[in-house]
Amino acid sequence: xxxxxxxxxxxxxxxxxxxxxxxxxxxxxxxxxxxxxxxxxxxxxxxxxxxxxxxxxxxxxxxxxxxxxxxxxxxxxxxxxxxxxxxxxxxxxxxxxxxxxxxxxxxxxxxxxxxxxxxxxxxxxxxxxxxxxxxxxxxxxxxxxxxxxxxxxxxxxxxxxxxxxxxxxxxxxxxxxxxxxxxxxxxxxxxxxxxxxxxxxxxxxxxxxxxxxxxxxxxxxxxxxxxxxxxxxxxxxxxxxxxxxxxxxxxxxxxxxxxxxxxxxxxxxxxxxxxxxxxxxxxxxxxxxxxxxxxxxxxxxxxxxxxxxxxxxxxxxxxxxxxxxxxxxxxxxxxxxxxxxxxxxxxxxxxxxxxxxxxxxxxxxxxxxxxxxxxxxxxxxxxxxxxxxxxxxxxxxxxxxxxxxxxxxxxxxxxxxxxxxxxxxxxxxxxxxxxxxxxxxxxxxxxxxxxxxxxxxxxxxxxxxxxxxxxxxxxxxxxxxxxxxxxxxxxxxxxxxxxxxxxxxxxxxxxxxxxxxxxxxxxxxxxxxxxxxxxxxxxxxxxxxxxxxxxxxxxxxxxxxxxxxxxxxxxxxxxxxx
Amino acid sequence: xxxxxxxxxxxxxxxxxxxxxxxxxxxxxxxxxxxxxxxxxxxxxxxxxxxxxxxxxxxxxxxxxxxxxxxxxxxxxxxxxxxxxxxxxxxxxxxxxxxxxxxxxxxxxxxxxxxxxxxxxxxxxxxxxxxxxxxxxxxxxxxxxxxxxxxxxxxxxxxxxxxxxxxxxxxxxxxxxxxxxxx
Numbered sequence: 001x002x003x004x005x006x007x008x009x010x011x012x013x014x015x016x017x018x019x020x021x022x023x024x025x026x027x028x029x030x031x032x033x034x035x036x037x038x039x040x041x042x043x044x045x046x047x048x049x050x051x052x053x054x055x056x057x058x059x060x061x062x063x064x065x066x067x068x069x070x071x072x073x074x075x076x077x078x079x080x081x082x083x084x085x086x087x088x089x090x091x092x093x094x095x096x097x098x099x100x101x102x103x104x105x106x107x108x109x110x111x112x113x114x115x116x117x118x119x120x121x122x123x124x125x126x127x128x129x130x131x132x133x134x135x136x137x138x139x140x141x142x143x144x145x146x147x148x149x150x151x152x153x154x155x156x157x158x159x160x161x162x163x164x165x166x167x168x169x170x171x172x173x174x175x176x177x178x179x180x181x182x183x184x185x186x187x188x189x190x191x192x193x194x195x196x197x198x199x200x201x202x203x204x205x206x207x208x209x210x211x212x213x214x215x216x217x218x219x220x221x222x223x224x225x226x227x228x229x230x231x232x233x234x235x236x237x238x239x240x241x242x243x244x245x246x247x248x249x250x251x252x253x254x255x256x257x258x259x260x261x262x263x264x265x266x267x268x269x270x271x272x273x274x275x276x277x278x279x280x281x282x283x284x285x286x287x288x289x290x291x292x293x294x295x296x297x298x299x300x301x302x303x304x305x306x307x308x309x310x311x312x313x314x315x316x317x318x319x320x321x322x323x324x325x326x327x328x329x330x331x332x333x334x335x336x337x338x339x340x341x342x343x344x345x346x347x348x349x350x351x352x353x354x355x356x357x358x359x360x361x362x363x364x365x366x367x368x369x370x371x372x373x374x375x376x377x378x379x380x381x382x383x384x385x386x387x388x389x390x391x392x393x394x395x396x397x398x399x400x401x402x403x404x405x406x407x408x409x410x411x412x413x414x415x416x417x418x419x420x421x422x423x424x425x426x427x428x429x430x431x432x433x434x435x436x437x438x439x440x441x442x443x444x445x446x447x448x449x450x451x452x453x454x455x456x457x458x459x460x461x462x463x464x465x466x467x468x469x470x471x472x473x474x475x476x477x478x479x480x481x482x483x484x485x486x487x488x489x490x491x492x493x494x495x496x497x498x499x500x501x502x503x504x505x506x507x508x509x510x511x512x513x514x515x516x517x518x519x520x521x522x523x524x525x526x527x528x529x530x531x532x533x534x535x536x537x538x539x540x541x542x543x544x545x546x547x548x549x550x551x552x553x554x555x556x557x558x559x560x561x562x563x564x565x566x567x568x569x570x571x572x573x574x575x576x577x578x
Numbered sequence: 579x580x581x582x583x584x585x586x587x588x589x590x591x592x593x594x595x596x597x598x599x600x601x602x603x604x605x606x607x608x609x610x611x612x613x614x615x616x617x618x619x620x621x622x623x624x625x626x627x628x629x630x631x632x633x634x635x636x637x638x639x640x641x642x643x644x645x646x647x648x649x650x651x652x653x654x655x656x657x658x659x660x661x662x663x664x665x666x667x668x669x670x671x672x673x674x675x676x677x678x679x680x681x682x683x684x685x686x687x688x689x690x691x692x693x694x695x696x697x698x699x700x701x702x703x704x705x706x707x708x709x710x711x712x713x714x715x716x717x718x719x720x721x722x723x724x725x726x727x728x729x730x731x732x733x734x735x736x737x738x739x740x741x742x743x744x745x746x747x748x749x750x751x752x753x754x755x756x757x758x759x760x761x
Contacts (some may be wrong), residue, residue: 199650
């Protein structure tokens with residue numbers, strides 16, 4: 001059967017110019033409003049770097065120290081700017097070094113376009129020097145990927161790449177370009193942005209009957225509880241979300257990727273969900289009568305044991321990705337769609353309500369948590385500092401205005417629990433993948449994505465050593481990031497588990513650190529190291545006031561634990577305060 | 579409860595898409611019982627037919643993951659009641675035993691088989707049908723020095739389907755006219 005409907009857009013071509021595939025790549029980036037690229041050159045991507053030499057005035061290229069650093073920087077950039085991060089790497093090892101970052105961006109829905117060089121097309125499959133099958137390697141960790149062997153495809157594929165990466169539920173895209181295509185001359189007729197792919201539906205159609213059902217269910221509810229994730233930030237729906245919870249009088253708790261979508265001081269912001277989240281949100285998940293999940297995916301670190309998760313509640317699930325509905329938690333009302341559209345539709349149908357007695361339950365739980373955990377964390381009776389009091393001091397100095405980039409582990413949980421935020425897109429962390437080594441390079445990207453903001457990377461003594469080479473990137477480009485190392489001389493989170501569940505058999509968690517201040521000095525970065533409480537406030541202020549990058553190491557208690565905690569395999573209401 | 583489901587996927591004809599679909603199953607350690615790719619009724623649109631043995635809940639989730647892939651237009655899943663399906667099988671047997679011990683004529687008639695090639699040394703039969711039917715002939719021929727046997731993947735038509743042509747039009751309707759940027 002012949003189809004008449006498969007249309008090709010053929011704009012009248014007035015004139016074409018002859019350019020190389022490499023130049024076509026750069027023209028695509030400029031047309032997509034890209035200003036910053038994180039990358040590392042190598043043999044198979046040399047033609048693109050050669051072309052970049054002439055585009056230095058329009059495209060800023062940040063030379064990283066390792067491709068993993070490059071891609072995490074791209075992620076940090078995307079998360080603070082809301083734009084698509086762009087990363088360059090060469091073939092073979094350059095490309096494989098991107099894999100962790102791709103997996104991280106995939107699970108945390110971060111828009112990226114990664115360009116990798118590839119060997120000449122005629123060498124594909126011959127085990128050529130630095131040849132690797134990066135398309136097949138990255139298939140499970142990319143939203144889409146494509147190999148270009150003919151430069152004529154470059155403008156259309158680049159357009160597709162940016163459209164796919166940034167639309168719908170965002171994600172990483174990898175475009176692998178064979179070297180012959182980079183040098184090949186093509187007749188270039190301009191760049192056409194992609195706005196539609198017939199096989200791709202970035203936004204599901206909003207079904208009004210579900211919107212109505214959701215609103216009715218919330219109106220009838222006595223104990224409705226909102227849990228929100230990064231979907232609110234990715235959808236740019238922070239204002240819509242706030243209207244929604246304010247009109248309905250709905251207490252709202254966040255996943256760590258949703259953190260900062262709603263200012264932490266908001267009276268309806270009841271705190272953090274999940275394994276190390278706040279007591280109230282976890283306990284009351286199992287007491288609410290309607291659970292409204294907005295742009296979150298019921299990760300196991302949030303839900304704990306699923307058969308003990310909110311069994312008493314009706315579940316309303318708002319998500320742009322239809323495959324998330326019913327994936328982990330069955331939704332009674334699935335509201336498919338972009339939450340920027342669906343939230344106001346529900347809000348319009350909501351009865352304006354205050355639910356003081358229900359909201360007070362969260363306050364009561366918080367009082368219990370303050371007494372059992374938070375007070376000691378903020379005002380420790382021990383000589384050694386706690387991570388919590390460091391974050392608390394930081395809050396006082398930044399007034400919640402800084403971008404906080406965290407790595408993975410105890411410090412991450414503590415930072416997410418206690419950091420204050422007044423602006424969205426301010427908490428940058430590796431949530432789904434839990435990538436140690438994320439924070440330092442991500443902070444570099446976060447700074448480029450938000451040049452007018454203070455960026456503080458909070459990192460443990462384990463994670464910093466995984467990507468410490470990126471101090472070189474900070475040095476060379478004088479990237480104004482503040483590096484706050486919370487050093488407990490342990491791989492703290494694993495140690496905490498070993499203490500609680502493995503009878504203190506501390507197996508390979510005893511990690512030694514170099515003298516970070518000396519290392520920083522070697523990179524011509526100023527720094528300081530403190531272990532006394534009386535120095536904390538001043539040292540943090542010096543770090544923040546310093547004109548340029550700065551490293552501050554703070555020694556904290558060796559065997560401090562993060563509480564509350566929902567132990568693995570337990571339900572959320574089995575949360576332990578100690 | 580596990581049962582046989584047939585998944586029908588309409589896709590763009592794209593290199594690498596087979597892998598992208600296959601890993602959705604292998605990641606969850608689900609065995610693909612049968613897989614067929616072919617053109618569809620619409621030019622340029624490919625059709626995958628995949629058979630797995632799983633519970634409906636698992637299949638529904640998998641189909642959503644498949645549909646999420648950028649180059650996949652649409653995916654359906656059906657129980658065996660909801661489809662018409664066939665498999666094709668080829669059997670290579672020594673011609674002398676076939677002529678002496680089993681009557682070719684009877685085989686052809688009873689099993690709806692067709693002789694594709696008859697040579698002095700061997701004969702190749704073909705049958706089309708469901709698993710039990712192709713297995714039945716296999717069982718009959720096995721004692722007589724079956725040289726080779728091969729069975730194709732399942733191909734299936736969904737009974738209630740009105741084809742993909744209308745659906746595709748729907749997908750294409752939203753297509754706006756893009757703006758060209760000259761740099």
